[in-house]
Amino acid sequence: MASLSRALLGLLAISGVSSAINLSVASKGGNVTTPIAYGLMHEDINNSGDGGIYAELIANRAFQGSEKFPSNLDHWTPVNKDTALSLKKLEKPLSKALPYSVNVKPSQKKGKVGLVNDGFWGMDVRPQKYKGGFWYKGAYEGDFEVSLRSAITGEVLGKKKVKGDGKKSGDEWIEKKFDLWPEKKGRGSNNTFVIEWDAEKVKTDDGSLDLNLISLFPPTYKNRENGLRVDLMKALEGLHGTFFRFPGGNMLEGNTLDTYWKWNETIGPLKDRPGMAGVWEYQQTLGLGLIEYMLWADDLNLTPIVGVYAGLALDGNFVKKEDMGWVIQYALDEIEFLTGDPKTTKWGKVRASLGYPKPWTVNYVEIGNEDWLAGRPAGFDSYKEYRFPMMYEAFKKKYPHIQIIASPSVFDGMVIPEGAAGDYHPYRTPDEFVKGFNRFDSLTRDNLTLIGEAASTHPNGGIGWDGNLMPFPWWAGSVAEAIFLISAERNGDKIIGATYAPGLRNMNRWQWSMTQIQHAADPALTTLSTSYHVWALLAKHIIRRTLPVDAPSGAPNFNPLYYVAGASAKGSRIFKASVYNSTEPIPVNLKFEGVPKGAKASLTVLSGPADPYAINDPFTGVNIVKEETKIVKAGEKGAFTFSLPALSVAVLETLDSYKL
Numbered sequence: 001m002a003s004l005s006r007a008l009l010g011l012l013a014i015s016g017v018s019s020a021i022n023l024s025v026a027s028k029g030g031n032v033t034t035p036i037a038y039g040l041m042h043e044d045i046n047n048s049g050d051g052g053i054y055a056e057l058i059a060n061r062a063f064q065g066s067e068k069f070p071s072n073l074d075h076w077t078p079v080n081k082d083t084a085l086s087l088k089k090l091e092k093p094l095s096k097a098l099p100y101s102v103n104v105k106p107s108q109k110k111g112k113v114g115l116v117n118d119g120f121w122g123m124d125v126r127p128q129k130y131k132g133g134f135w136y137k138g139a140y141e142g143d144f145e146v147s148l149r150s151a152i153t154g155e156v157l158g159k160k161k162v163k164g165d166g167k168k169s170g171d172e173w174i175e176k177k178f179d180l181w182p183e184k185k186g187r188g189s190n191n192t193f194v195i196e197w198d199a200e201k202v203k204t205d206d207g208s209l210d211l212n213l214i215s216l217f218p219p220t221y222k223n224r225e226n227g228l229r230v231d232l233m234k235a236l237e238g239l240h241g242t243f244f245r246f247p248g249g250n251m252l253e254g255n256t257l258d259t260y261w262k263w264n265e266t267i268g269p270l271k272d273r274p275g276m277a278g279v280w281e282y283q284q285t286l287g288l289g290l291i292e293y294m295l296w297a298d299d300l301n302l303t304p305i306v307g308v309y310a311g312l313a314l315d316g317n318f319v320k321k322e323d324m325g326w327v328i329q330y331a332l333d334e335i336e337f338l339t340g341d342p343k344t345t346k347w348g349k350v351r352a353s354l355g356y357p358k359p360w361t362v363n364y365v366e367i368g369n370e371d372w373l374a375g376r377p378a379g380f381d382s383y384k385e386y387r388f389p390m391m392y393e394a395f396k397k398k399y400p401h402i403q404i405i406a407s408p409s410v411f412d413g414m415v416i417p418e419g420a421a422g423d424y425h426p427y428r429t430p431d432e433f434v435k436g437f438n439r440f441d442s443l444t445r446d447n448l449t450l451i452g453e454a455a456s457t458h459p460n461g462g463i464g465w466d467g468n469l470m471p472f473p474w475w476a477g478s479v480a481e482a483i484f485l486i487s488a489e490r491n492g493d494k495i496i497g498a499t500y501a502p503g504l505r506n507m508n509r510w511q512w513s514m515t516q517i518q519h520a521a522d523p524a525l526t527t528l529s530t531s532y533h534v535w536a537l538l539a540k541h542i543i544r545r546t547l548p549v550d551a552p553s554g555a556p557n558f559n560p561l562y563y564v565a566g567a568s569a570k571g572s573r574i575f576k577a578s579v580y581n582s583t584e585p586i587p588v589n590l591k592f593e594g595v596p597k598g599a600k601a602s603l604t605v606l607s608g609p610a611d612p613y614a615i616n617d618p619f620t621g622v623n624i625v626k627e628e629t630k631i632v633k634a635g636e637k638g639a640f641t642f643s644l645p646a647l648s649v650a651v652l653e654t655l656d657s658y659k660l
């Protein structure tokens with residue numbers, strides 16, 4: 001409880017009436033906001049891509065490896081114990097990008113032989129159309145059988161015969177594709193995928209076959225080939241985002257100077273994607289590549305903010321000034337790949353050849369990621385001295401319409417050159433967010449800032465980055481995020497937009513616990529955190545013009561009611577508010593100049609339980625965030641009168657539009 005709110009309570013006790021906070025919103029003044037608002041950010045952090053939103057069900061589908069994470073047979077077992085599985089680097093691999101494959105050799109040339117994949121902590125199996133494929137090499141005169149089975153009981157939930165290529169098979173790799181429609185739903189997600197064949201019909205000398213790129217997808221969002229999980233994309237839809245920043249995040253930088261995110265190795269057929277040594281302790285498939293990210297943006301109607309590699313690795317090494325040429329060209333090529341003419345540009349042609357002749361539009365590019373952090377201070381110095389200026393100049397020349405964003409912000413000590421913007425990533429305690437409420441008020445317009453990542457991470461008084469990170473987003477933390485966002489929206493002419501990070505958390509493998517959406521193989525575990533509800537509500541009502549608010553008690557003293565007001569694009573009036581550090585509900589009288597008595601507005605209030613540390617536990621599925629929407633009517637003097645509970649977030653929007 002704040003001493004201030006105690007003082008306020010004392011006053012109320014003396015006056016004996018619950019004195020409302022009277023606010024009056026002007027219809028003039030204010031500022032037009034930047035064109036985008038709330039967004040999403042993604043990188044494949046701890047299996048939120050592979051094993052997360054990327055819908056592939058087979059783990060280690062192509063035995064991809066690197067120096068850091070050597071190729072292996074993890075997730076694969078033989079159907080029969082006496083069958084030998086071995087990892088082979090064949091003289092004739094499936095492709096240059098996928099040099100390793102699995103050799104499956106039964107102990108006798110009879111009976112069934114095959115291999116089993118246990119997925120990313122299981123697989124969701126239900127009666128629906130799965131699409132799969134695999135490649136095999138070796139003379140085989142029989143057919144294959146693919147199936148989905150319970151890992152616990154062995155029960156076959158669905159199976160399908162896949163015709164072999166008989167005499168044609170031999171030295172060449174042969175691709176097989178199939179559909180599989182299980183009759184039964186698995187109980188839970190502990191299910192496996194199996195490929196089997198007849199040992200006696202294998203005509204190779206040692207009776208073995210080689211396999212690679214074994215893939216299986218459930219139905220995907222908008223039925224995209226190589227697409228994304230439906231339930232997770234639907235959850236993201238509900239966040240009402242307007243922009244999408246990718247591919248990171250640390251993933252863009254990579255662990256070392258050799259292992260950055262190479263966009264040119266994330267495009268084209270899966271067999272041409274080598275994958276990368278991910279920065280979250282596993283080999284990434286890069287099946288979720290540049291084009292998949294753009295389609296993701298398209299499918300959710302999001303403006304892309306493309307992060308381009310800027311020559312800094314997480315180990316602190318950075319590209320020397322004299323070597324920057326290729327880094328710059330590589331970034332320009334990436335944008336040409338996305339936006340270039342399909343007939344006249346080199347990379348536009350490549351895109352067209354992959355089936356995407358229509359150029360995408362890219363209006364925002366971020367140069368690097370958190371360049372103030374890795375290898376500090378030398379890494380940051382190199383960014384300020386030459387990495388950023390050189391890349392900025394090159395972009396201004398070739399793509400003058402693109403808004404360039406530097407990966408550090410003015411708050412990290414970056415001087416933002418004219419025309420550019422910065423990126424600010426506050427991970428804070430709730431009190432830090434609330435106390436910094438005025439932070440953006442003094443920001444000047446030439447310091448345009450993206451809030452590219454943000455979250456309440458530690459409890460008040462929490463110490464150390466790793467010290468006592470909260471295990472889940474919690475109610476008071478989420479309310480403080482709302483106050484932070486309101487502080488940004490008040491300065492919507494200077495703040496490009498804001499996004500929570502990380503948005504997705506795989507419940508089987510995480511350490512960084514903050515998230516909007518919790519998930520696992522079983523869609524029943526897909527749950528929305530307290531922060532999801534707060535960000536979704538604020539994003540649903542977009543202010544396109546801020547409006548001055550007059551609080552008669554003099555200079556606005558926001559504690560304990562924090563607010564912003566404005567108008568939507570169509571002219572409806574919007575008021576967003578949050579109550580923090582109060583023990584009592586806060587009564588509000590809210591007037592909008594030009595909005596008459598009898599006008600109607602929808603008022604949505606999010607509140608939580610008494611415990612400010614309450615969380616949305618994915619394993620119980622209980623949502624502690626109470627959401628109530630009602631229609632309120634402007635009374636006598638045109639004021640909307642309502643009361644906001646302690647620790648709450650609210651949005652009021654008039655049903656009609658009014659002239660500004």
Ligand SMILES: *[C@@H]1O[C@H](CO)[C@@H](O)[C@H](O)[C@H]1NC(C)=O
Binds near residue numbers: 001432
């Ligand atoms: C909230 O109240 C506590 C307890 O009085 C105080 O320590 C803290 O600074 C207050 N936080 C804010 C943001 O005012």
Ligand SMILES: *[C@@H]1O[C@H](CO)[C@@H](O)[C@H](O)[C@H]1NC(C)=O
Binds near residue numbers: 020021022589
């Ligand atoms: C708000 O206005 C009402 C009358 O409409 C008045 O009674 C009340 O004192 C005002 N509150 C404050 C804090 O000035």
Ligand SMILES: *[C@@H]1O[C@H](CO)[C@@H](O)[C@H](O)[C@H]1NC(C)=O
Binds near residue numbers: 491546547548549
């Ligand atoms: C509009 O922007 C100016 C300059 O940044 C600022 O002084 C003013 O407070 C802003 N108005 C509103 C309503 O946010």
Ligand SMILES: *[C@@H]1O[C@H](CO)[C@@H](O)[C@H](O)[C@H]1NC(C)=O
Binds near residue numbers: 122
């Ligand atoms: C699936 O079930 C098997 C057999 O009971 C068990 O060994 C395995 O740990 C389970 N896997 C998951 C992801 O629950």
Ligand SMILES: *[C@@H]1O[C@H](CO)[C@@H](O)[C@H](O)[C@H]1NC(C)=O
Binds near residue numbers: 262264
């Ligand atoms: C991708 O581009 C990088 C940088 O130019 C290059 O080193 C790499 O070999 C390219 N990959 C492929 C497969 O061409």
Ligand SMILES: *[C@@H]1O[C@H](CO)[C@@H](O)[C@H](O)[C@H]1NC(C)=O
Binds near residue numbers: 410416442443444447
């Ligand atoms: C913003 O930019 C101006 C000029 O570039 C600079 O002087 C000012 O201190 C910067 N910082 C903030 C927080 O606005």
Ligand SMILES: *[C@@H]1O[C@H](CO)[C@@H](O)[C@H](O)[C@H]1NC(C)=O
Binds near residue numbers: 281509511
């Ligand atoms: C990702 O998961 C791995 C394994 O659980 C862990 O070692 C690593 O610290 C995690 N990283 C993050 C950022 O969560």
